[in-house]
Amino acid sequence: MSHDPRPSDDQQTAEAGGDDDSPLALPRVVTTRVVGQTLAMAQDLAEFLIAPELDEADATLYVLCERMAPSEFGATVAGYTHPTLDLAVRDQIDKWHPQGWRGRGPAIVINERMIHKFCPNPFDFRHRFLSTAIHELAHVCERSPMVETRYPPAVAVEHLEEQLDKRYISPADQGLPAFHLHELQFFRALLHLKYRANRANYALLCSIGGAFSSHGLSDAELYWNALGDEAELLFCAGLGNVMQTDPPAALVELFKSDSERLISKVVQTRRERQSANSDSNAGSGKFVGPGRERGQAAAASR
Numbered sequence: 669m670s671h672d673p674r675p676s677d678d679q680q681t682a683e684a685g686g687d688d689d690s691p692l693a694l695p696r697v698v699t700t701r702v703v704g705q706t707l708a709m710a711q712d713l714a715e716f717l718i719a720p721e722l723d724e725a726d727a728t729l730y731v732l733c734e735r736m737a738p739s740e741f742g743a744t745v746a747g748y749t750h751p752t753l754d755l756a757v758r759d760q761i762d763k764w765h766p767q768g769w770r771g772r773g774p775a776i777v778i779n780e781r782m783i784h785k786f787c788p789n790p791f792d793f794r795h796r797f798l799s800t801a802i803h804e805l806a807h808v809c810e811r812s813p814m815v816e817t818r819y820p821p822a823v824a825v826e827h828l829e830e831q832l833d834k835r836y837i838s839p840a841d842q843g844l845p846a847f848h849l850h851e852l853q854f855f856r857a858l859l860h861l862k863y864r865a866n867r868a869n870y871a872l873l874c875s876i877g878g879a880f881s882s883h884g885l886s887d888a889e890l891y892w893n894a895l896g897d898e899a900e901l902l903f904c905a906g907l908g909n910v911m912q913t914d915p916p917a918a919l920v921e922l923f924k925s926d927s928e929r930l931i932s933k934v935v936q937t938r939r940e941r942q943s944a945n946s947d948s949n950a951g952s953g954k955f956v957g958p959g960r961e962r963g964q965a966a967a968a969s970r
């Protein structure tokens with residue numbers, strides 16, 4: 669049951685501004701049609717951006733919406749991907765994807781319901797949806813191979829279920845640094861993808877700034893400067909090959925300094941919590957075992 673007071677997408681379709689009397693009217697709310705158009709746009713953009721890698725690996729890229737995917741995955745995140753996700757959602761790809769299943773390849777799921785909660789108008793919705801697609805595509809590009817082929821299908825799906833949390837828990841709540849699961853190569857791939865999206869005239873339709881700030885890093889502007897002219901020089905190279913080369917020294921240095929700062933912040937927070945716990949235990953005169961903090965973390969992760 670949802671506590672969201674806004675109407676469901678189906679109700680919104682009936683109330684869509686696209687059917688407004690004025691011939692110049694644009695939709696005022698996110699309609700099913702806007703979701704479909706944005707999904708097709710995300711598929712085209714993502715496929716275009718990594719076309720060389722897909723050709724080289726003879727793979728197909730699949731972009732799906734959350735409502736098309738099994739509901740137990742990623743219901744609390746804006747998007748997700750995994751090297752074996754295509755196998756887990758193969759039936760859904762066959763059912764929903766315009767061309768159906770065409771063999772193994774990277775899959776991305778974008779949670780349109782979650783994005784809609786934060787971006788109720790179609791322009792913000794489209795922007796956030798495409799930005800999320802670029803984010804997930806950077807995860808696809810940072811891994812090698814893009815598609816996990818070591819396991820037979822049944823094992824691969826099991827592997828994904830083990831790896832993919834069914835409920836998002838922020839790094840802070842897990843006692844981890846804010847950039848958890850987002851390392852230097854992810855941000856490097858993200859910068860390259862954004863550069864390529866800009867060259868393809870998608871500059872205004874997606875942004876990557878939020879990926880840096882939300883993971884506690886310095887401004888995207890500083891990262892652009894640290895990347896130097898790498899994105900321009902390697903514009904025509906497949907990103908898989910770019911990722912095999914050494915990153916620019918300035919980029920390594922900037923990420924190192926950001927990550928060290930974030931790790932020391934986590935260490936400091938842990939020390940403060942431990943010292944607060946030992947103070948309160950000393951004050952109460954009661955012994956509380958070492959499992960206390962672990963127990964609290966376990967409660968938060970349920």
Ligand SMILES: [Zn+2]
Nearest residue numbers: 803807849850
């Ligand atoms: Zn991510």
